[in-house]
Amino acid sequence: MRPSIHCELVNGPFGDPAVYADIMFERRALLFDLGDIRELPPRKLLRVTHVFVSHTHMDHFSGFDHLLRLMLGREKTIALYGPAGFIDKVGHKLQAYTWNVIQNYAGNLVFDVYEVHDNGTLRNARFRSLSVFQPELQPDLHIKDDELTSCGAFKIRCAVLDHGIPCLGFALEEAAHVNVWKTKLDQLGLAVGPWLRDLKHAVLTGAPMNTPIRALKRSADGVMPVTLPFRDLCGLVQITAGQKIAYIVDVRYHPSNAERIQHLAFGADLLFIESPFLEADSAHAARKNHLTALQAGTLAAHAQVKQFLPFHFSPRYTDRGEALLEEAMRAFSGALKNAAIADG
Template identity: 35%
Template sequence: MSPPFNVCEPLFYSGLMDDPLLLVRMRPLGRALLLDCGQIQHLAKRVLRSIDAVFISHAHMDHFMGVDTLVRHVLVSPRTIDLYGPPGIAERFANKLGAYEWNLAEDFWCTFRVHEVGEERLRTVEFAGPEGFVGRYAGERAREGRTLYANPYLRVDGVFCDHKIPVLVYRITERAGFAVDETRLATAGLLPGPWIRELKRLFFAGNLNAGGLRVAHRSDGGVVEVWEPEAAALYEKIRATQRPASIGYFSDIGMTPENRRRLKELLHEVTLLIGECTFLAQDEARARAAYHLCSTDVNALLDELRPAWFLPMHLSKSYLGQSERLFRELEPPPGTTILRLPERLTPRPLIPADLPLAARGRG
């Protein structure tokens, strides 16, 4: 079974023990979003060049070190890439870029627009490639609820949790598709016709509030066309009730009452939940000390959040070769399916015996 996404194609480019790396392809756009950015050297350049926005949970090395590789592969693309992260992320990004010389910068290089997320405001700093990636303050704005990023097909919401530092938890929600309820259509005395195609066109163009259209009404004398002045109100009258598909993502959080409350508010009944399970049940004390989760914690969260699918990730490498123990300990509630990852997906490091003789200086 596959999660029922219309717009999103979630691709987890990591194994169970690798640095977390979630890429979400947006099918209608042919573009992608990236959640966290640890080791990414195994991603193809064309994959990295498809990324429009990056969402960093926090700046620990295994979630942020891959930004250097990302810059390396996209800097000659003449476009703007958005990056979201906790307070201080712009300064850390500037420190990364400041470690390199940019004296050969070209006018067509890309720009990074870095957004520092606060509880109530977003502060933006731009790093323009043609200017050698010097950071320039670009303003700030009030947050509109939890939403950080949106396009015509989806939105990304975020809230803070605690890992002894602020950590962002994300939810990607697809825009509801166009759907007409035939019962509501009949109750309103309306008949199907070409006007529904026009209504659908206005819906996907985001123009439902732009005006009205002629609609086929049932009458005693047959069918009459009536001008409906508000397309938005018309669609609200006949639309089918639906729950848009969604993806939840959390990593590196402590099992605290406040974290649980925030997770439930943001991630309740998401379609696909991707979350850390760093320790097994026997190591609950280690989880508490490190502000991570163990399998017992994850079971409690699954019972509260009730996702349709759950993908565990970020298992400690101290359990190498023992990952089956994790899947035996996970006890999802009815209606939740556990997805499995292999322990490792990223290539192993090269050793001397892997190199051809010429590269070893013996040819």
């Protein structure tokens, strides 16, 4: 099955956190955290429509300036999500610069900024380059069932976690995964092409059966456009469960956090989870409000994720990244075994 989300840990396990999630068939990308993002080429960054920031410690947020520098002057709207206080933090970053000529720029760059409060309130404000990035407060929204937002065929859920300060965990969920049967396409004499995106969209949004779809038909002269009703084409696709990606960084290990993380990440195909310290240094990890690799592996196992990627390694283990990885993986398989024994 060809995945529709391709995730990339931008700076490897020791670098500043940032995960680039490329949603290939929607020609857009999402970013989880805004650490150092200079490794991402501009063509990739320009696809970004949504940015989810766990918290504004510098290693998770300093990349905002790079994003701003690249987007400035373009006609573009970017949604930014973060924890309580996030609107002010973005506002301060924007007001750090001098904008006396910004209204001469061709494109209006817009940041729609949302901050998540533990009671489910979603405060939000708009910053437009045309208005010299002065905050324009919008009416409060409310999060229902942890669902922060949706974009295209995806929804993003979040949990407010404890890192000494509020820190957000995120899960990106695809509504369903749509695959096209190439053999059935051939049998109908249809050609692959961008129209398959419309077909997939019709499937995912439950379009009426008489919805016209502009397809491509093979003929002796090459490929010709043809309009067919959705009912004639829906058999070309197979729907399977969508992908789920979860992202957890900078959290203390305690029952309330563990419960929220397991609920958010449950059954994920891939979990990115911080593993900064070895269990031997657990007192230090707790003092700094972080997980150990063993705790990360245990959480991943209890959340029954299919795959997990430990990252955000502390520089104190620069030559010992393998040890963190091994400890996390051992905890993952060990906890799974213990769970199986307990169930049995």
